[in-house]
Each structure stands twice: as C-alpha cells, then as structure tokens.
Amino acid sequence: MPCGALRHCATRWPTPPADSATPSDTVTPMDTLHIYNKLLQFALFQGLSKADLGALVTHTRLGFHKYAEGDTIARAQTTCDRLFFLIDGRVEVVTSADNGSYALAETAAAPLLFEPEALFGVSPHYASLYRALTPCSVIGIGKDEIYKLIDRFPIFRINYFNLLSALIQKRHARCWRSHGESIDSRVVDFVHSHSRYPVGAKRVVVKMVRLAQELGCSRLEVSRALHRLQNQGRLQLFRGGFVADLAAPAHQQSTPDTFRQ
Amino acid sequence: MPCGALRHCATRWPTPPADSATPSDTVTPMDTLHIYNKLLQFALFQGLSKADLGALVTHTRLGFHKYAEGDTIARAQTTCDRLFFLIDGRVEVVTSADNGSYALAETAAAPLLFEPEALFGVSPHYASLYRALTPCSVIGIGKDEIYKLIDRFPIFRINYFNLLSALIQKRHARCWRSHGESIDSRVVDFVHSHSRYPVGAKRVVVKMVRLAQELGCSRLEVSRALHRLQNQGRLQLFRGGFVADLAAPAHQQSTPDTFRQ
Missing domain, CATH: 2.60.120.10 (Jelly Rolls)
Structure with a gap:
C-alpha cells in the first residue's frame, strides 16, 4: 500500500x-x-x-x-x-x-x-x-x-x-436477515457483509479458490457465479478479484442498509 | 413463548x-x-x-x-x-x-x-x-x-x-476471521455467529432444509454434518433442531471470543 x-x-x-x-x-x-x-x-x-x-x-x-x-x-x-x-x-x-x-x-x-x-x-x-x-x-x-x-x-x-x-x-440485524440461496446471491451477500458502506463500487481482491472456501462451495461454482454476475453487468472480473457495484440483494432491498453515516 | x-x-x-x-x-x-x-x-x-x-x-x-x-x-x-x-x-x-x-x-x-x-x-x-x-x-x-x-x-x-x-x-473481527471449509465447521460457525455469548449450550430451532439454505449446501450434506457432530458428542439432535455445546471452532481457538460481559 x-x-x-x-x-x-x-x-x-x-x-x-x-x-x-x-x-x-x-x-x-x-x-x-x-x-x-x-x-x-x-x-x-x-x-x-x-x-x-x-x-x-x-x-x-x-x-x-x-x-x-x-x-x-x-x-x-x-x-x-x-x-x-x-x-x-x-x-x-x-x-x-x-x-x-x-x-x-x-x-x-x-x-x-x-x-x-x-x-x-x-x-x-x-x-x-x-x-x-x-x-x-x-x-x-x-x-x-x-x-x-x-x-x-x-x-x-x-x-x-x-x-x-x-x-x-x-x-446484528444483518446477521439475522435471510440469506440468498444461490451462489450468485451468496457472492453478493459476501460483498455486502464485508462492506462498511451500503453503496458504491467495491473492489474485492480474492482468489476464486479462497472465495469458494468462504462461500462453502467449489471453485467452479464460484467461477460460474462470478461470470453470470459479470454478464448481468453487476461486476467486472480482473485477475485476482473483481469490482462489484451492487445494489442491495433482492431479499434485502426493502431494508436498505445505511450502516455508516 | x-x-x-x-x-x-x-x-x-x-x-x-x-x-x-x-x-x-x-x-x-x-x-x-x-x-x-x-x-x-x-x-x-x-x-x-x-x-x-x-x-x-x-x-x-x-x-x-x-x-x-x-x-x-x-x-x-x-x-x-x-x-x-x-x-x-x-x-x-x-x-x-x-x-x-x-x-x-x-x-x-x-x-x-x-x-x-x-x-x-x-x-x-x-x-x-x-x-x-x-x-x-x-x-x-x-x-x-x-x-x-x-x-x-x-x-x-x-x-x-x-x-x-x-x-x-x-x-467486525468475527466477520473478517477465516471460516472453516467443511460443512461441519460451517455448522459450528453458524452457531457461533448467531450467538451473543461465546460459551454454553445453544438450542437451535431450525429445519435442516433451512440450515442448508443458510450454509449454501444441500439438505443431505447438512444432515450428514449434524450426525457427524452428534457422533463426536458436540451436539444433540432433536426433532426440529439441535442443542450444541460447542467450544470455539478450531481455527478460532487462539482468539476466544468474549463477546459480551
């Protein structure tokens, strides 16, 4: 840095x-x-x-x-x-x-x-x-x-x-909210749960194999989910990670998180 | 109640x-x-x-x-x-x-x-x-x-x-700690992340299919993990949930969590 x-x-x-x-x-x-x-x-x-x-x-x-x-x-x-x-x-x-x-x-x-x-x-x-x-x-x-x-x-x-x-x-509320079931939702949840601020671009530096461990699925499943999200224009992959500019996950949109001022 | x-x-x-x-x-x-x-x-x-x-x-x-x-x-x-x-x-x-x-x-x-x-x-x-x-x-x-x-x-x-x-x-620290990779570890992590207190018996009322959704795996995988943990004496299944009296997950034992006084 x-x-x-x-x-x-x-x-x-x-x-x-x-x-x-x-x-x-x-x-x-x-x-x-x-x-x-x-x-x-x-x-x-x-x-x-x-x-x-x-x-x-x-x-x-x-x-x-x-x-x-x-x-x-x-x-x-x-x-x-x-x-x-x-x-x-x-x-x-x-x-x-x-x-x-x-x-x-x-x-x-x-x-x-x-x-x-x-x-x-x-x-x-x-x-x-x-x-x-x-x-x-x-x-x-x-x-x-x-x-x-x-x-x-x-x-x-x-x-x-x-x-x-x-x-x-x-x-606390975030912990007890319902999580999405698909791998795509879990990627989005991962980004949100590690973010201080609810909006804006998030650059995630992570290897696919590490993200797969965090999400409890295979590297291949994570790779497919990331490419699906990229095809939807929700994130941009780069070597060693991705940039996501995500709205709140669909199941959370009714309670926008204004975690920090 | x-x-x-x-x-x-x-x-x-x-x-x-x-x-x-x-x-x-x-x-x-x-x-x-x-x-x-x-x-x-x-x-x-x-x-x-x-x-x-x-x-x-x-x-x-x-x-x-x-x-x-x-x-x-x-x-x-x-x-x-x-x-x-x-x-x-x-x-x-x-x-x-x-x-x-x-x-x-x-x-x-x-x-x-x-x-x-x-x-x-x-x-x-x-x-x-x-x-x-x-x-x-x-x-x-x-x-x-x-x-x-x-x-x-x-x-x-x-x-x-x-x-x-x-x-x-x-x-915050809990969110950024490394999580276990196996389904067994993820069950233990789930219990810890939803607990206010680090020790003591936790009674979790949850259907296996719901827990599987939370952990991002299949109902069968969750069922097997719960039975493995039961065989190890780490939890006791009952109809509609389980009681766990879990030490901190192995990867967290060096930093015991005294979350609340």
Missing part, C-alpha cells in the same frame, strides 16, 4: 500526529461559519445550539489537514488517537482478512467519520486503511479533546451513544 | 414497567454494601470510587425485581426503556431470524447486562427475549436514570463507550 506523505496542514495543527496542538484561538468569524457548516454535516454534532457550536469551534483543538491523491490518512492496525472527519474529497477504505487471504476496497465521499468505535474499547485501533482518492480535507480531533466534548456537551455524547448503538443494531 | 407474570418486586419499585419509581432513599448501610458488590460485577460500574458508588446507590432509582422460573423478563421487539442487570440466576436468551424461519436459545448466568445498545440508536428495542430459567434477581435502571448516571459519572460514561465500542470491534 503506498503511503503518501502529508502534503499540507493548516497552521493550527501543523504536524499530525503531534500532540502539541494548540487551541484554535485564531479562528475568524468567517472560518467559524465555514467550520460550523462542515461539522453540522456529521451526526455527532447535530442538535448542538449555535452557541454550543461556537464555543466548540473556538475552544476545541481542531486539526485541519489536507491530503493529496494517494496519501494515506489512517492506517489499519495503528492506534486511533483521534477522530478523523473527512469534510471534502473521496477516500478508499481498505479492509483485509485476518490471515491476509482477501481484502475489500470501498470508495466513500465526504462527509465521512472514520470508525467512531476505534477510539474506545478493547482494541482502540483502526480496522481499515483510509487513502485519499482525490485531494482531501480532514478535521482531526484528538482523543483528549473528544473526551472534553463528551464531558461538556450532553447532545454530543448522546449522539455518540446513538451512533455506536446504531452500528451494533445494524450489524 | 410463555410469558410468566412478575411474581415479586421489592417495595422500592413495585411494578415494572411502571414509571412511578421512587428514589431508593430507604437503603440501609447493609443494603448499600450488598448493592455495591452486585453492581461492581458489571463493567459499567468498574472504576467508580466508593464515594461515587455510594452516591449512585443512594440517589438513583433502582428497580429490584424478582422473577420465577419461566417468567419473561424482557421481550424481543419491545421498547427498551431501562437497562436490566441480572444479579442472580440464569436466563434463556432467545433470538429469532427476521422471517421467523429459525431461532437460537442460549443460556446465560448472572452477572449479565441485557443489550446495552438497546437503549439508544435507531432501533431502541430488545433484539432478544429474556426468560428466567431459575429464580432471578434483576436490577432495572430506567433510561432517565441512566442518562443522569452518564451525565454525572465520567467513569460510567467512558465504561459505556468502551462497552459499546468493544461490541462493534468484536463483531
């Missing part, structure tokens, strides 16, 4: 992941309005009063980062010491199997919060890699600052509880 | 789910010590100082409920308006597929917190049914009181964030 260097940071938090961030006490009224509008796109900040948001923007150490195409914003398995809010641009989100035998890359666009659960829990690490597909603007808020926001703003913390709980509920 | 009546409640919160609970201002020092010890068994309260716990027990409306064997404590799909802490006894936890085509019943013992995520999120409902297998003692804390604890005790709220985040991380 290429790891591009950080190309530019605003002066208020010059070199993430440095811990020497200084409060954003030089924010102008115009900046403040712009940051307001950007933050209000995220569920975590919704419902905060204008006064609270003003206090938040003025007194919270916000890191403003810009990344060029190809730069790595956060790396899988590294410690999550801040929340990243993608406010402009598109990223590729790559998740790999524990044993490295397959991986799935998704594209997602701003506004996007990276793994809100990664800041807490038994394993405070990013599970996926986040790489800029276009020039990206990101607001980073360190763990200490998030703790302060949780302490200070009841709406923020309830939003956070709601966000985490919704993720658990949606994962 | 039988729904036993509530047999006895202590006077401090006589008739759940009534909302007329009164503060537990009659708690004696002996009661307080007992409740301390019971609450400290739960991750949510760990790390609270003795003074904080004392204040919590004195000022929080705690509902003390007793249930007889067979009583339903919480019903699936009903609104979750309080957290239930099972402090004594054993319960059966029943979860059903969306379309009702199969169900899994697990047993779990105190200390047990029922679905901490059910209080928040887009769907604040219990996903499972909880029924007393033995006489059970439960402390119920209403949503308003939980909000006050979250507001008042930073350690409590961080514990709650950690608990929810750990649930997401463990669900």
Whole structure:
C-alpha cells in the first residue's frame, strides 16, 4: 500500500500526529461559519445550539489537514488517537482478512467519520486503511479533546451513544436477515457483509479458490457465479478479484442498509 | 413463548414497567454494601470510587425485581426503556431470524447486562427475549436514570463507550476471521455467529432444509454434518433442531471470543 506523505496542514495543527496542538484561538468569524457548516454535516454534532457550536469551534483543538491523491490518512492496525472527519474529497477504505487471504476496497465521499468505535474499547485501533482518492480535507480531533466534548456537551455524547448503538443494531440485524440461496446471491451477500458502506463500487481482491472456501462451495461454482454476475453487468472480473457495484440483494432491498453515516 | 407474570418486586419499585419509581432513599448501610458488590460485577460500574458508588446507590432509582422460573423478563421487539442487570440466576436468551424461519436459545448466568445498545440508536428495542430459567434477581435502571448516571459519572460514561465500542470491534473481527471449509465447521460457525455469548449450550430451532439454505449446501450434506457432530458428542439432535455445546471452532481457538460481559 503506498503511503503518501502529508502534503499540507493548516497552521493550527501543523504536524499530525503531534500532540502539541494548540487551541484554535485564531479562528475568524468567517472560518467559524465555514467550520460550523462542515461539522453540522456529521451526526455527532447535530442538535448542538449555535452557541454550543461556537464555543466548540473556538475552544476545541481542531486539526485541519489536507491530503493529496494517494496519501494515506489512517492506517489499519495503528492506534486511533483521534477522530478523523473527512469534510471534502473521496477516500478508499481498505479492509483485509485476518490471515491476509482477501481484502475489500470501498470508495466513500465526504462527509465521512472514520470508525467512531476505534477510539474506545478493547482494541482502540483502526480496522481499515483510509487513502485519499482525490485531494482531501480532514478535521482531526484528538482523543483528549473528544473526551472534553463528551464531558461538556450532553447532545454530543448522546449522539455518540446513538451512533455506536446504531452500528451494533445494524450489524446484528444483518446477521439475522435471510440469506440468498444461490451462489450468485451468496457472492453478493459476501460483498455486502464485508462492506462498511451500503453503496458504491467495491473492489474485492480474492482468489476464486479462497472465495469458494468462504462461500462453502467449489471453485467452479464460484467461477460460474462470478461470470453470470459479470454478464448481468453487476461486476467486472480482473485477475485476482473483481469490482462489484451492487445494489442491495433482492431479499434485502426493502431494508436498505445505511450502516455508516 | 410463555410469558410468566412478575411474581415479586421489592417495595422500592413495585411494578415494572411502571414509571412511578421512587428514589431508593430507604437503603440501609447493609443494603448499600450488598448493592455495591452486585453492581461492581458489571463493567459499567468498574472504576467508580466508593464515594461515587455510594452516591449512585443512594440517589438513583433502582428497580429490584424478582422473577420465577419461566417468567419473561424482557421481550424481543419491545421498547427498551431501562437497562436490566441480572444479579442472580440464569436466563434463556432467545433470538429469532427476521422471517421467523429459525431461532437460537442460549443460556446465560448472572452477572449479565441485557443489550446495552438497546437503549439508544435507531432501533431502541430488545433484539432478544429474556426468560428466567431459575429464580432471578434483576436490577432495572430506567433510561432517565441512566442518562443522569452518564451525565454525572465520567467513569460510567467512558465504561459505556468502551462497552459499546468493544461490541462493534468484536463483531467486525468475527466477520473478517477465516471460516472453516467443511460443512461441519460451517455448522459450528453458524452457531457461533448467531450467538451473543461465546460459551454454553445453544438450542437451535431450525429445519435442516433451512440450515442448508443458510450454509449454501444441500439438505443431505447438512444432515450428514449434524450426525457427524452428534457422533463426536458436540451436539444433540432433536426433532426440529439441535442443542450444541460447542467450544470455539478450531481455527478460532487462539482468539476466544468474549463477546459480551
């Protein structure tokens, strides 16, 4: 995975992941309005009063980062010491199997919060890699600052509880939904169950023999299913995997999964 | 599902789910010590100082409920308006597929917190049914009181964030773990992936043809796998399902799943 260097940071938090961030006490009224509008796109900040948001923007150490195409914003398995809010641009989100035998890359666009659960829990690490597909603007808020926001703003913390709980509920619901019976449906289910985001192109890097093991069928059956789906225009095979741009499987279409904001 | 009546409640919160609970201002020092010890068994309260716990027990409306064997404590799909802490006894936890085509019943013992995520999120409902297998003692804390604890005790709220985040991380990790290839392994994986708790007997009510659909194989293959597992003493078939008391699948044994406290 290429790891591009950080190309530019605003002066208020010059070199993430440095811990020497200084409060954003030089924010102008115009900046403040712009940051307001950007933050209000995220569920975590919704419902905060204008006064609270003003206090938040003025007194919270916000890191403003810009990344060029190809730069790595956060790396899988590294410690999550801040929340990243993608406010402009598109990223590729790559998740790999524990044993490295397959991986799935998704594209997602701003506004996007990276793994809100990664800041807490038994394993405070990013599970996926986040790489800029276009020039990206990101607001980073360190763990200490998030703790302060949780302490200070009841709406923020309830939003956070709601966000985490919704993720658990949606994962649970997905497990108990009916699965398709054909191999074609199982391929589509596999892609959906390994995706963070319900829509968009998913690039799956997997050998047919490995996918067959995951689906509990033969390599030949998987090969036929993938070619059928390709003939239907639902995916595009390449050497070592496929790109799928799948709608929800037919048996799930009544309950579209908006797994992540 | 039988729904036993509530047999006895202590006077401090006589008739759940009534909302007329009164503060537990009659708690004696002996009661307080007992409740301390019971609450400290739960991750949510760990790390609270003795003074904080004392204040919590004195000022929080705690509902003390007793249930007889067979009583339903919480019903699936009903609104979750309080957290239930099972402090004594054993319960059966029943979860059903969306379309009702199969169900899994697990047993779990105190200390047990029922679905901490059910209080928040887009769907604040219990996903499972909880029924007393033995006489059970439960402390119920209403949503308003939980909000006050979250507001008042930073350690409590961080514990709650950690608990929810750990649930997401463990669900995610389970999805990306390698799956067994044989039908036998897939049966075991199916039971694990639908279980809330990593250990204990699981009663799976499912027709073989339905299980075959879930596993992507034929009814005959499932039947053979179930009989092989029965011959190994790993499960017991009954008409319409099986009871499994399974250790973690071999390929998962290095990472025991302590999915819930």
